[in-house]
Amino acid sequence: MASNLARNAPMIAAAGGIYVAACYIGYSAVQKNKADIEETELTIQTGDNFSFISNPNRTDQFQNVAAKYDDEIGRDESVMGINLLRRSLLYFHAKGTVLEVGAGTGRNIPYYPSSSVDRVLMTDSSDKMLAQARKKIQNIERPKFACRVGDCTTLDEFPDQCFDTVVDTFGLCSYQNPVNVLKEMKRVCKPDGKILLLxxxxxxxWDFITKYLDKNAERHAKNWGCVWNRDLDQIVEESGLQLETLHTWHFGTTYYMVCRPGTARR
Ligand SMILES: C[S@@+](CC[C@H](N)C(=O)[O-])C[C@H]1O[C@@H](n2cnc3c(N)ncnc32)[C@H](O)[C@@H]1O
Incomplete structure (x- = not known):
């Protein structure tokens, strides 16, 4: 039985991968049709050369989607096993006092281990996204959670090297300048701390997947404020973080990264 399983493992893994990719692409296609039919509710002023990929008012987009965010993203994430990745990243690596930037609706809240994490400060530039997170933390005693509205491009309110762990999940696709955000995360992280990225x-x-992401980047950015085809290796390298662990999933499109702040501070 065990040897049969081992023999068939590559086939099972390939079938699983194809299933997940089919769900992902299928789901994206459904979202596209829905967006085409329903007309987006965005109220952002757009000119001739406007692109949602470089939209400087991205927070407005998240203000617009905050109420439906968990319902819509939750389905995607369950199908793709994202919650397991969130759990694993935080369970194995988060500790002490944590800063989470771009925390959104607080989708990581259930996964912070109370055994090793004392408190978590969640920040986001969208008060409506954070309002969803606030509802989730009301009855949690440990770790202690707090929410604060703020722009993570400049974390000026925090001194250097003050957090044990600094977390960002699915935020680098949304920030106007992801390299600057990582540099700030690095600055506020203690020298022996960790910077956790999902x-x-x-x-x-997988070239065909990247072509699909490139082709649909503008539409996806319009619907979700997320630029899903950014080059993450390059972004992390430019920030000067020391990459300690990297796993990729979903045909190389989901990045699980554990980083150290390294020596250069800014
Ligand atoms: C795709 S959501 C991810 C939310 C959450 N981290 C998660 O894992 O579900 C990106 C979040 O980044 C926030 N955001 C975008 N630009 C920001 C900025 N400059 N400063 C702080 N938050 C920002 C948005 O408001 C949004 O909540």
């Missing part, structure tokens, strides 16, 4: 970006191994 992100999506372009696949380096």
């Amino acid at each position: 992100e999506h970006g372009r696949s380096k191994t």
